[in-house]
Amino acid sequence: MSSRQWLSSAVRQCKPQQLPRTFSTTAPVAAFRSLFGKKDNEMYGLLKEGLERGGPLSEAEQRQVMDQQAPRASIQDLRGRDVTEAYARQMPRRWRTGEVYAPRDLGPTEARKFRAGKTASRDVVDMFGFNPVDNYKNFSMISEFMTSMGRIKHSKETGLRPVNQRKMAKAIRRAIGMGLHPSVHKHPEILRRGRHGLPTSAIPTPETTRQNVL
Amino acid sequence: MASRSVSPGGALLRTSRIFAMANPIPPPVTDSSSGATSFSSNMATLDFPTHQVITTLSSARKRGEWGLKRSLPLKTTLKSKIPMLRVKAIDSAEQITDFTSATDHGMNRRKFLELGIPLTARRPAGGDGGDSSNQNRPTLSMNLPQKSVFEKEIDTTDLDPDDLAKAIDNRWRFNGPWLAGMTTGKFQKYLEKEVRPRRPEFREFLKKKIAAELHQAAANEALDKGTEPPAPLDASSVTEDQLIDFLRKLRHDSQALYDMVGQFLDLAPLAPPNISQLGLPAGINKITWRQIKNPYATGGPPVTHPSAGLSYLRTSMYMDNHPIYGPQRQHPSVVARIVSPRRQAQTQPAKLGVAGFIVNTPLGDTTSNSRNNTLFDKIDPDVKGGAKVWVQPKRATVDSSGRVVLTVDDASAEAKLVAQELLGLATCLGTTRDERQTGRVESASQIRRRYSAKNAPAMSSTQNYGIQR
Numbered sequence: 001m002s003s004r005q006w007l008s009s010a011v012r013q014c015k016p017q018q019l020p021r022t023f024s025t026t027a028p029v030a031a032f033r034s035l036f037g038k039k040d041n042e043m044y045g046l047l048k049e050g051l052e053r054g055g056p057l058s059e060a061e062q063r064q065v066m067d068q069q070a071p072r073a074s075i076q077d078l079r080g081r082d083v084t085e086a087y088a089r090q091m092p093r094r095w096r097t098g099e100v101y102a103p104r105d106l107g108p109t110e111a112r113k114f115r116a117g118k119t120a121s122r123d124v125v126d127m128f129g130f131n132p133v134d135n136y137k138n139f140s141m142i143s144e145f146m147t148s149m150g151r152i153k154h155s156k157e158t159g160l161r162p163v164n165q166r167k168m169a170k171a172i173r174r175a176i177g178m179g180l181h182p183s184v185h186k187h188p189e190i191l192r193r194g195r196h197g198l199p200t201s202a203i204p205t206p207e208t209t210r211q212n213v214l
Numbered sequence: 215m216a217s218r219s220v221s222p223g224g225a226l227l228r229t230s231r232i233f234a235m236a237n238p239i240p241p242p243v244t245d246s247s248s249g250a251t252s253f254s255s256n257m258a259t260l261d262f263p264t265h266q267v268i269t270t271l272s273s274a275r276k277r278g279e280w281g282l283k284r285s286l287p288l289k290t291t292l293k294s295k296i297p298m299l300r301v302k303a304i305d306s307a308e309q310i311t312d313f314t315s316a317t318d319h320g321m322n323r324r325k326f327l328e329l330g331i332p333l334t335a336r337r338p339a340g341g342d343g344g345d346s347s348n349q350n351r352p353t354l355s356m357n358l359p360q361k362s363v364f365e366k367e368i369d370t371t372d373l374d375p376d377d378l379a380k381a382i383d384n385r386w387r388f389n390g391p392w393l394a395g396m397t398t399g400k401f402q403k404y405l406e407k408e409v410r411p412r413r414p415e416f417r418e419f420l421k422k423k424i425a426a427e428l429h430q431a432a433a434n435e436a437l438d439k440g441t442e443p444p445a446p447l448d449a450s451s452v453t454e455d456q457l458i459d460f461l462r463k464l465r466h467d468s469q470a471l472y473d474m475v476g477q478f479l480d481l482a483p484l485a486p487p488n489i490s491q492l493g494l495p496a497g498i499n500k501i502t503w504r505q506i507k508n509p510y511a512t513g514g515p516p517v518t519h520p521s522a523g524l525s526y527l528r529t530s531m532y533m534d535n536h537p538i539y540g541p542q543r544q545h546p547s548v549v550a551r552i553v554s555p556r557r558q559a560q561t562q563p564a565k566l567g568v569a570g571f572i573v574n575t576p577l578g579d580t581t582s583n584s585r586n587n588t589l590f591d592k593i594d595p596d597v598k599g600g601a602k603v604w605v606q607p608k609r610a611t612v613d614s615s616g617r618v619v620l621t622v623d624d625a626s627a628e629a630k631l632v633a634q635e636l637l638g639l640a641t642c643l644g645t646t647r648d649e650r651q652t653g654r655v656e657s658a659s660q661i662r663r664r665y666s667a668k669n670a671p672a673m674s675s676t677q678n679y680g681i682q683r
Binding site for chain 2: 080083092095117118130
């Protein structure tokens with residue numbers, strides 16, 4: 001883009017009173033125009049002068065135009081955003097409305113505790129009242145309670161009480177023994193979901209011709 | 215009987231602190247107890263206090279005297295300026311008194327009282343029901359003045375067992391659980407342990423209902439005929455066949471069945487399901503229900519009294535008076551701390567802290583919501599003590615989980631200036647503060663001496679009203 005082109009586009013952009021706007025009588029627009037009109041008029045004059053002179057603007061004039069045209073997001077703002085991000089990363093607690101805080105809760109010692117996730121301390125099987133052995137065909141459940149290498153998770157990680165841990169382990173062994181579930185990795189459907197990062201229902205299933213045949 | 219005579223030892227114990235200590239209440243339900251992976255701290259301040267806060271006089275405190283079994287160590291109890299402790303165990307197995315500081319909740323309560331706003335009851339989810347035009351516009355009813363939790367019809371604390379069912383729309387405490395808040399496993403256990411053994415009792419309850427129904431029908435008939443009203447029927451006179459017929463009728467009327475079961479078990483009211491839950495519009499589906507007006511039907515009943523004992527104010531409809539500027543239109547504005555900034559990438563809104571409670575930023579078309587307000591977006595480490603804004607507390611309610619939900623608005627410019635002037639942070643109407651006066655600290659006795667002078671300023675006190683001489 002030549003400097004001439006750039007200049008004319010700049011003139012077009014800051015032309016103070018474009019025809020359609022002149023007829024706008026709504027209060028906000030009128031107020032806006034009166035607020036910024038003076039400054040724009042000055043710049044319009046400056047650019048017009050440059051155009052009439054026929055040559056490109058001098059360096060000082062160019063800087064003046066660019067200063068006025070530049071968006072207000074300056075380097076300082078970007079730096080401020082970086083600082084905010086850096087500090088916010090040190091404050092991992094997600095505050096919820098109605099929670100109570102004392103000065104101690106805003107300090108670094110408490111903030112650090114919210115960084116590490118804590119594993120389940122409640123028995124989900126008791127909570128939802130189902131029998132794991134009856135659900136051996138539920139591959140989402142089976143995959144949840146085995147590692148990525150296909151080993152049954154320890155009760156330390158699952159949070160199940162011994163009775164339910166045994167039932168869950170039995171369900172996993174049964175699913176693998178019946179050939180319903182792979183023994184060295186999670187179920188392919190779960191892996192596919194993990195790859196896409198989407199819920200399973202949202203992923204289109206590949207159409208096989210055999211399924212369409214009656 | 216006015217008072218029972220007790221032995222001197224008994225009287226001593228009765229007035230002692232050990233006997234006056236309230237039992238701790240169960241702690242709030244946290245994420246860590248919900249099975250899923252959670253981010254939490256076991257040392258963070260709880261959403262509501264579970265133990266009573268005790269205090270003592272300064273002279274007794276210097277001796278470690280807190281009215282407990284043994285005196286407390288001075289090294290720890292004298293460190294804080296504010297004498298507030300919570301005692302977890304008066305005497306543990308190791309023969310020590312287990313105590314910690316309670317300034318967190320104690321000071322928060324003091325700060326809350328300074329706001330001068332009453333605790334209000336939540337409005338029912340579908341509006342008040344009286345005006346049908348308001349029903350689908352909860353935002354409208356949100357802005358209406360709220361009712362104090364101490365209003366007579368809402369504040370039901372002591373009811374006759376027979377009136378429990380009648381007052382269902384205004385009660386906040388129920389003997390039975392709130393079924394919508396139970397997990398499947400818990401519900402199954404509840405059915406097995408508590409409901410199933412009460413089957414014969416429920417049949418008796420139904421018989422009583424049938425007897426009352428039959429009596430009502432007979433009384434109406436007698437009234438029409440102009441004969442003597444019949445004697446009330448006894449539940450034992452209801453036959454098994456009548457009961458079975460009634461049960462069959464109930465099975466086809468879900469609302470009536472729920473009413474009977476709900477009354478028998480004193481279940482907390484449940485909000486009727488909406489279309490998105492049922493999948494059918496109201497006209498088509500078979501289940502019929504009555505509108506529930508109880509404000510706790512959607513979120514479950516509160517764990518405490520809806521005031522949570524935080525404040526006993528009944529209204530905020532009073533005027534604050536300024537010594538120079540006279541009556542003020544608004545209550546004093548307060549400073550809110552920006553506890554966490556708005557983070558757009560994480561879709562995390564900014565959170566404010568008012569009087570130690572986490573609060574949402576003001577809603578609506580306010581200056582703090584204007585586009586060029588970047589105060590909520592950034593953390594500026596150069597601002598000492600963190601960024602703060604002036605807000606106007608509007609109302610406070612306690613939600614089902616016992617959290618205090620405060621609502622704030624932007625402070626008006628005038629209210630903010632007046633509040634700042636009182637703190638010595640700003641000057642109004644060209645007044646300047648005397649530099650010598652600003653830094654001077656007056657002791658209580660100096661102030662008392664100033665006001666006990668011959669031409670003391672007119673102040674209202676108990677003496678003026680002749681209450682005390």
